[in-house]
Amino acid sequence: MLGLGPEEWAAVGLSLRVSIVATLAILPLAIWVAHLLARREFVGKGVLNALVLLPLVLPPVVTGYLLLLTFGTQGAVGGFLSNLGIVFAFRWTGAALAAAIMAFPLMVRAIRLGFEASDPKLEQAATTLGATPWRVFRTITLPAALPSVIAGAVLGFAKAMGEFGATITFVAAIPGQTQTIPSAIYAFLQVPGGESQAGKLVLVSLVIALGAVAVSEWVARKVAGRRA
């Protein structure tokens, strides 16, 4: 199909795996931080906000290098984790980590808007009915913000699919290991006559992106259909 060779298929499979794992793994944290920023007042809120946005404004190569310093096998966190058998450097898990960190600010921003727009009066009503804060969050707050959560997840997934700079700096582009679609396209474009292979991958990217948007639209409409 599409005349993709094993190397290209590996890149497509890896990209999908990296992006899906990165999005799903970081989503709970993104929801929590978004809720914190939207609804709570606390000391250091400005610092947290800046920290969340940092990957968005830093050059991706810098983010990738910082990841390498921190999560590399010689790094502070990476060294500790490698003792436990968890290695990020030059593995697909590292690519997922880089993608998750790059997607995080976009997801938080989208989800935060949902929490800010949802009505705290409904949460008060639930509280007076005896619901614990966790139950209020699960049954009232989160369902109300669900369209934004979906939008945030899709945005995060798209960002993860397209992530290049931080990934290539942190985990390089080892075919079959850490070579995602963007780094594969870049690699093909460096070789004379690689344009056709790159073109196929561009097409695949387009299909995946459109598919993600279509799925999110469908889910969002299903969610909205149950309400006024």
Added chain:
Amino acid sequence: MSVSVQITQRLGDFALDASFESEGGVTALFGPSGCGKTSIINAIAGLSRPDAGHVRLGDQVLFNSATGVFVPPHKRRIGYVFQEPRLFPHMSVAQNIGYGRPNQLYSTRGDGGLAVLGIEHLLERYPRDLSGGEAQRVAIARALTSQPKVLLMDEPLAALDDARKTEFLPYLQALVAKTSIPVFYVSHAMSEVAQLADHLVVMRDGRVARSGALAQLLSDPAAISDIGVREAGAILNVTVAQADASDGLSVLATSAGRLFLPKVQAEDGTAMRVRIRASDVILSKDKPDGLSALNILPCKVTQIHEGQGPGVAVALRSGEDALMARITRRSARTMGLTAGLSCYAVIKSVSVAPTDMGGRGTESRVAQMP
């Protein structure tokens, strides 16, 4: 169950400094918008934490700044009916009602308190498909289903138009009569308060201006300035003698004589309250003859209260009941009104609005107390 509230709280530019006690039943918080009524019930609910003071329900301390006690709202077992229904839009009516009791299947059958709300046919619907009155009834059912120890109602009729209000009030009356838990009812409409409440707390600018038994407070001429000269008026306890008299009126028996008032929707023999606005009462020293007014009750002046304006408030005893009249200072002087004087109170039938009649008669209320 006795209730004791003492709260000081700064809310921006507004300072709340209120304290009152009530012996349970229905406590009405009455006053103009922005006087702190909602802030008080939010403090009872635990939705806000006052700067200082206490909130006690019976022997349970919900809040005490001195001892640092603050029971979080979800552990207070309160039922809160807000001004707007606040139904959860992504849940059906049945799910909304069952929210406060997640481990039990909800059924309107066999639940006498909820049957009066008339919402059985709405259970499958979603909040977007309900009218304002239906949604508010569901909100009340939801609050009651959580089996609260105290019911808080913040102008539950505010979101309804006048026609809906008149339709809704009987539901509320029946409900209040059936529950034995303390109810706090916030309102700026005296007609609602007069029908529902046992205890009245009058609020002004974040403070409690008056607090006392409803019937006593409404017949106290000194309280007239706090309640408002247009709203002031005593409550007569009446029994329906003939609900459907031939001429479109109802005959109501009071302890001092019969009243002919606009037709009430009630069975003969029902005890109810009638609020007679002080400004609707005319006084006469001699028994009037040849007047168009049908209602003439013999009474005795108990107290005359002169306020700032040109009017005086005259407290009267009519049989077992209290009445109040607001007349000009000039008339009072001309008539030579003094405490102890016998006179006649004249009440024009059509001046008593249907919204001023209804509610629970005092006797039936006592009989239902556990």
